[in-house]
Each structure stands twice: as structure tokens, then as C-alpha cells.
Amino acid sequence: MADKSGPATTGRAPEADRPADIRNVVLVGPSGAGKTTLMEALLHAAGATDRRGRVEDGTTVGDHDEAAVRQKRSVGLSTAPLSAGGLKITLVDTPGYADFLGELRAGLRAADAALFTLSALDGVDPRTRLLWEECAAAGMPRAVALTRVDHPRADVAATVEAFRSELGAGVTPAYLPVYTGEGDDRTLTGLVGLLSRRYFDYGPDAPRPGAVGGPIPGHVAERAEELRNGLIEEVIQESEDEVLMEAYMEGGELDPDRLVASLETAVARGGLHPVLPVSPVHGPGVAELLEELPKSTPSPVERPVPETEDPSGRPVEGLECDPGGPLLAQVLQTVSDPYVGHVSLVRVFSGTLRPDESVHVSGRSPEDRGRPDRDAEERVGALSVPMGRRLLPAGKAVAGDICAVAKLSAAETGDTLSGRDRPMTVRPWSFPEPLLPVALRAAAKSDEDRLAQAVAKLSAEDASLKVEVNAETRQMVLWCTGEAHLDVALDRLRSRYGVEVETGEVRIPLRETFTVPAQGLGRNVKQSGGHGEYGICRITVEPLPSGAGLEFVDKIVGGVVPRQFIPSVEKGVRAQMESGGRTGFPLVDLRVTLYDGKAHSVDSSDMAFQKAGRLALRDAAEHGDTAMLEPVDELSVLVDDAYVGAVMSDLAARRGRVVGTEPVEGGRTLVKAEVPELETVRYAVDLRSVAHGTGSFSRRYLRHEPLPANLARKFREEVAAEG
Template structure:
């Protein structure tokens, strides 16, 4: 990219917090399980000086995978926030799980973010899970950059994976950079196709790059890929004369091309590809340039639908720190020492500690199934305000429109709830929640667990809107509905480790029903003549089906 300033916003010198939405980028990291998302986030944290050394997923030492279930399973199971600061811009990195059982966490991350890094492993390519995640991003119109990771893997094949991505996701998936391989060594260099320079990472592992002009062979490689890139950029340009000038042999100004790339990326119609090796640092600087220069700030993000408590549609809201407060709880967790912690995306206004806000939860207005999620409207006082780095809470004095923060001790706030001014309460339409399809019947292991089980399940439902709790009226069973076996494993682990409740799984009882398919008749006789008056009766019984949904009809008749 060019090095054009990323925005007009700045960071407050004392708190290092942004004082304008233009100085914020909210980026969700999306990709299938095992693609290297968490490792990429760790490398970005280390390369920008947030942490001294990148952790490892295998060792359970990463910033964003801190949950006990994540460390045990060695994969992300929940959304996690890790901010970095580059060139006076705060970048909120949201590490989202890639496994399908945790799609609810992914959708929460897509709601909170304004753009995405879509990670594909150079060793694994594009599979069904990758396609499903791309469709999730596409459904919400998320601007995204494709990151082909794990270039240092023995089975890595960058060009094959790039071809697969273009075949599946379309011809707007175009590389801005290409890796330069050297004989007898790993990929050390990265060629920039627009600026026609080469970044050398061979002697600067984890510390940056050295930019130099291309050699003759490197120039041939650049020219091979530069033409298709320029044509793709011109197709996205608002200057209709640009294609004619290019076809006529005119050398298009690089700055003009870069401006068009940044505009196309921001509106989500162009998806640049950047090869990255998180372990060696290759491509990290280029990735940060894309985030700060091409990704849109929160002020360009379209608001979700907003309503009053009475259901009237609200318009005219904007990403203004001085506007009316509008924020949404995107994740809820329970800390044994702090209590409930709500991760919140601020869409309008400013949140400050000790302020009183209105908490609105009206899931029933937007979803037909909402077991365990009762509607509520309450005023609550905000506790401590912080900017999380994984599980570490760093206190701040305000969170402006466009930023993401954590709020402590909102006792009634649940994931998907809306925070607004108490004098002007509002409700945001929540993101679409997947329907849980796996039932698990639970019974308390002991009497002491029975007393705590109900409250623990309600807390799980408050944290995770993809969970449904059902007290079955016919089987009398307590049923926990989940998205899959991995999801169920995490929920049961949290019941035990976080809330101290031991449960046993039992078979789910299925209430079966039968119905009549045709008419039938039967006759019975009653005869008694031993002593006294004799008894005689004939009983005829007839049954026949009624139209579906009409219920039952009983008719009796006595003759004689």
C-alpha cells in the first residue's frame, strides 16, 4: 500500500484511548479451525509491542485462547478481544472461533466488527467449512481481506490455494502481494505488485522488513501478476475513463490505483490477498497497512435496525461520541472474582463509569424460540469500564462511539441486549441466532447440585443466546439444547469448573404419539343372570380419524 494516513482521529495522550471514531478499526479474524487465526493475532500483538513474546496454542499461552476449554481443546471456543495501536489508530482485533458449533460467537464478532481478516491455511486450502464462513461474512456485507497463512508449513502451496479461493469466491479475490521464494530456504521476501517493491524479512524475524527495489527475476514475477490486479482495480474504479486510458497504454498513477483499492475494499466489493507467515513475521507489516489504510472506520458502518421500546423504528442515529447512547452486548462472561463482565460495542454516544444506562432485552420480538431468555427492561449502573486484552482488564475512563469495551457488574445484561440512555430507551435488532438442535437431558448429581443447577443454567443462557433450556412438560426432563457435541462439552465443562455444579447425562425421552388412519368398529356384550335381576347390555364402539388439527370429538348414545 501507499502509506496514506489511515484517518483523522488521534489517541488521547494520557489514556491512549481514541478520541474520534476515525482512529478506530474493529477487525474480526475469521477462518476455519486450524487455519492459524490465533497465532496470527499473537504475532500482531508481538510485532506491535503489546506483548513481549508471542504465545503458542499448543502450550496454552496465547492471549485470546485463555478459557480452560480452549486450552484443553487447543482451539478457540469463544470470541476474544485483543487491541493494538498503530500510527495513532486503535485496532480492536476480535479472534472468533472457526468450528461450526460456535457459529453464535462468530456472528457476535461479525456484529461487533466493521471489517474482517479471512484466514485460509496454505496447507489445507478451501474446504466446506471455509466456504460456510465466507457465506457468513457475505450475508452481512462484511469488507474483508484474504490472508493466506502458514506459508512456512511443509505442505504449503500458496498458488494452489489462491487458485482455489478465486474459483470458489470469485475473481474479485486478487493478490496485492506475492511471496518470493529463494532456493534452499523458506519464503523470505514479499513483492508488492502496485508499488513494485520487495520487502525482505529474512534477517528481521518478528521485527519488521527491509524494502528494496526488485531484482530482474523479482521484476518478472511482479509483472506476471500486476496486470490482472490493475485490471481488477480499474473495474472497481469510479473513474469510467480509467480503463480506456489503461488499454491505450497509459501508465496509471500508483497513488490513484491505491486510492481505488482502498475505496473498493471499504465497500466490500474487492478482496485483496496477502500471504502471511505468522511465525516468521512475513506479511505482518503489509497486513497492518491494509487494516489502517483500506479498512473502513466505524463511522462508515451501517447501523442495525433500531426501535423504541414500543416497537417504533428509529432513524437518524450516527457514530457520534456526543450523540444519544446506543450500545450492544456482544458477549457475556462470568468471572469468579469480578462477577459478570459484558463485552460491549458502542455504536453511538459515550459510555463512562458509574453512569446509569437502560438495559433492554427483547429477544422474543425477533425470534420464535428463546427458551431461557426472558424479556427485560431495567436501569442499571455501570461498574468499572475496561479495555480487555484477552482475560486482562485494563481500566479506562470512557469508551466512545465505534469502540469496544468491557463493563463489569451489569447484573441483568445478557448477550444481545441493548444499552441506551435511560430517558430514551432503545432496542437494537439482534443478529440472527442459530437454532440449537442437539438435546441433552441433565439431572443433578447430588442434592447440593440440584439447588444450584437452575441458577447456573440461567447464567449459561445469559452468556450464550444459542443455548436453549427446556423443562419438558410431558417427560418432566430438564433438557439443554446445544449446537453440537463440542458446544455441549464446553457448556458441561463450564457448569462444573465455573459454577461448581456436577450433573449427570441421561437418555432423552421422546414422547411418542399415534393416530388413527382409518375407521373401525367393535362390539361387546354383557350378560349376567345369577341371582336377582338379570343384566344384559350390548356396547358398540366406533373410531374414525378427523381432519388434522381438529382435536378429539367424543359422541355417546344410550338406547333402552
């Protein structure tokens, strides 16, 4: 769903009344593989756009200029419907950047099959493996669109073999490209459909591009038959069609319809991934791919409904993709549109969604249940289907459909829409943890309130963003998944919400503690006529082990500090611990012993002794020996075996201590290390460089440890310079 350049216009999207007539296909692949170009080519081949990707009003489906690409990345998903083979096919384009893993997972939730787009000129890099594994983890059936096969240097056979080696034996050619010429004069002149044995002629003498009917060229006929037998054996093995197997073993003619049905079964089960060569720019393979999509991808009926719970948290059983069933839909993405308002991209899993009906909106997490703003009823606005930058009106959305819904003001990405009489919650896809923080502040003081509102809306739209206001450092911190994600968020703040922001380094909350026992005097005496203040206390301060907190000991003898004011001294000590010692960082892990003091019969009070307690601890900190403490996190880094050494060396350079490694299936290693948080602020970015995109990590706070003397001195100098 893309940002709109104006209000919705006339025209209607393709519609289907039966889920069996729907196909939802998500385009997945690394950036640069040609997903968007392929999407435009398929839409043109289906008659939905002209050759340049324009729809009726002149807007384009694909985005190619820099600003448009930035806009597309910011939105995340782009959808477009088309009609082919008597079916409604909705294409869902996803970002190929590693920072937008959340949008990819939303696209996988939207679809029932993935068209994995890879370039014939590129190998399987870490990004490709990551995307493939994401599809596998979601149980997503996959076909492979192999682009740039018309390039003179394209070696389709070697590329497919590399994919089989890296991604699995199920990656199998379904078409054989035919070339003439050699070297730079090598030209793609046709395609052989392996199952159908049809030849699609794209040569200069063809009556029209892709004409069918000519004989398979002799120089590829033997290879085509070899590949056909291999494909049929894969289909039989994965579909477990015994009738087809028996016919194949007897050498008889195979029923084409049964062969196609078994192909779809094999793909739907996730064991077969047919490879379809295509040149989106010049045309070969596009029409063939459009013909194959309905045959080799499952309908929503063949896919299970995601795990669903009732309001009490119990699983809901028996839900099916049935237009007559109870309403169940999920918000895949939310956008604040300047013309239409709040627009939600929704996938319907059960029932039928209609305009102007009331629905129940459930938050995506159990903590949301019962909150009025996250567990509410809303009226559905107009329904539409996004087509590039347009919204095509739709009368309804049946089970299996993807649509845009206007004016669901309370709905956020990942939320569930269900019937008012039967509230349910779909378990959301897992959102990547944002691990790159940046401090934000409004460029103008007048924008401070608007900034707070804008970042709240951003985090509602994008669950991969997290916003926190650190009361200790007084910073607003925006957590992102990477630099590209951050760039998009900042661009949206400026362009969509009109808020100019400045970014800065995130301040890490340090701590301070005593290293040796110290004494402190708190003297709060104000007697200048009238009711004054009088409170004097003497304390000793001793360090305690990490995590011990405050231990307050009362050793007053003889009532020198009246019993009712001893808790007041403790309150003052606790308040000063939060305010900090010499550096202004909070004091931690202390035993404070109150052993002496003085009181006045008239001027002593609770507040007087609170102030005295604060002064006593401050005095001890100023004259005693203290150390600064830094937070230490446990990092769990998952990385390809080839980069384990580089990752461990990098962690050591960050003052980290590797505490263990363990092998993980798939040629990976989990490295666990204890690393100061000061050294990991940009680790989300740096790890990609060190591990060439193969690494991921998680973190959890362990404890505070003494800061090295040179860094402590630097911080103290900075505090002194700030006054």
C-alpha cells in the first residue's frame, strides 16, 4: 500500500466471491533483484496498466526516482490486484532491505504463496538466505522468478544449481531458456515449458513475441527432456500422487490436468520450488509466469487460518477460509494519509468485511486486552483495493481478500478485526526487536508537543519502532532496526507530520558507588526568626555488592534524633541517591548507618531531617572515594561460521568478554558475550559490516560494573565542563 497523491478516484478493482478464485502472492527478494519491475510487468501483461506501469489516471504502480523509492520504503508494502486465468491475483511487493524485516513478515502474513525474485547474475548472498529462511519459517510455499535471464552473461543452469545447493533440492527448473549466439551476441530467443512441452518463441522470426506452436529447437531438446523428467519426479515425490507415479513408471502419457494439480500440491506443501526464468524489462517469460501463477500457487482455502484466541486467551478451533464464517481479519499495515486519513491494509481470513459495519478491534498483545483504546468497537469506513498510488473502490472483502479500510482510528499494525458478537485475536507475526537507538529532539521548541504526538503515531503504524522517554537522561530515544529504518522514520516525521527534528548521541545511564567507607555530615539549620528548620545527622556509608540497593541502619542512641524523624533521614538519603553523587549519576548499592545527630524542640520537622539526610550523603560523596559504574549487557550473536572469528575479535575490541559459543543448525554459531552498553550503541549497524550481513543479535541487561579509569576521568571532566 503506497502513499497517495490525492483522493481515491473512480474505477473498480477485480473482485472474487469465492476464496478458491483468489491468489495472494508476495514478492520476496533482495534489493536490486527486480521485484518492483516484475510487478509492473505482470500488471501490464494482465492489462491492468500500460507498458510504463501507469494506471488510468496516469499514476505509476512502481517507484523509480529517489524520492519515490524513499516513499515506498517508508510505507513498506505495496499491493496491486490483477485478473488472470479467471482468478483474482493480488501481488504484494515487500522491501528487500534488511532493516524492514517487519514489513516482510507482514507481507508473508498477507499472502498464501511467495514469488521469490532472484537475479541470474547474482549468487546466493546472506540477504538471500535470510529472506528464504524467513519464508520457510512462515511455512510459505515458494516459486522462484529468475530475472535478468536475457543478459549475455546469465548462466541459468549454473545459477539454478547454486540455488539448489544453497537453498535446497526443491529448487527445480520449470522452464528452459533457449539462446542463440555466443558471448556478447548471445540472445534469449525462447522458452521451453517443461511440463507442457510447449515452445514459446521470442526470436526475430516469431509471428509475435512468445508465439506458441513451433518445435522445440533441436540443440536443447535432449536437455529439455532431461529437465522435464527431473521436474516430474520432484512433483510426484512432493505431491505423493500414486496414480501419477504409476503412470510415469509405466512410461505412458501423463494427464496434463493431473500433472498441474500435483504441481500445485507439491508447491503448497513447501517441498517444491519451481524456477521460472523471466525478463521483466524486455518481456520474455512474463506472460508465461502470469499463466503459471494460478496453476502453481495455492488458494487461501488451502492455507490454514493463523492461530487465534478468544478474549480469555483460549485457542479458537475450527476456523476456515469461509465467507459465511465469523469475521476474522488482521491489520497488516497502517498509514496516515493526508487526503483519506487513517488507512489500514487488512487481510480477511474468515467471514466477509463490508463498509459501514461495526467491528471489534483487538490489540496485538495480551496486555492490550481490556484497555479501552486497544479493545474497542469501531465502524468500518470505505473499502478499497490499493493499486499503486490509487485506491480502487471495493464493495466487500470476502475471506482470502486483501483490502484497504478507511477510518479505523484505533487500529494499529498487527491488530485484529472481528465480529462484535464474537471478539477474537489473531496471534501477530513476530516483530523484529529494534536495537539501534538515536536521541531525538524537536528543532524548534514549539514543535516539542507535535514531536511527541508524531512519534506515537509512527510507533502505532510500525511495530518495529519503539519510542521511550528516559527520565534519567531526559532524552527521547527512538529505537530502529537499522540506519535505513531510521532514515525512513525521520523522513516521515518531516514529510508526513511536518516536524523538523535533530538527532544526537544516546546518553547511557551510568551509576556511582562508594569504593571504601566514608562519613558524612548533614547540617540543615535555618533560624532567622519565625518558624525555622533544624536537623543535623551524621552517617557512615559503606559499599555493598552489585545489585544490593540501599541498606539503611539505625544506630541512634539516647534519642538525639527523635524516633519519628529517622524515616525522614532515610527518605532524604534515598532522594539523594537518585539525584546522584559528584557526577550527577545515581548512587547505588550502599549501607548507610545513621549514628548521631541533633534536633530542636520547635524547628525540627520531617522535611528538615529529609534535607539533612540528603546533605549528609552528598557530603560523604564529595569527600569520599567513589567509582563510576557502567551497564553491561549479555549479547547473544548468531552468525555464520565463516565470520565467528571476526565477530569475536570485534567484541574483544569493544571491551567484551566472550563467555561461550555453541553450534547452531545451518552452519551458524551462537556467540555469547558480556559487553559494556557504552560499546554497543551502534552494534546493530556494525555487526552487519563485520559479519557481511549474516549476523543477528539480542541483548539483555546483566549488571553494572566499574568504568575504566580513563573513561571515568573523561566523564567527570565533561560533567565539570557542563557546570
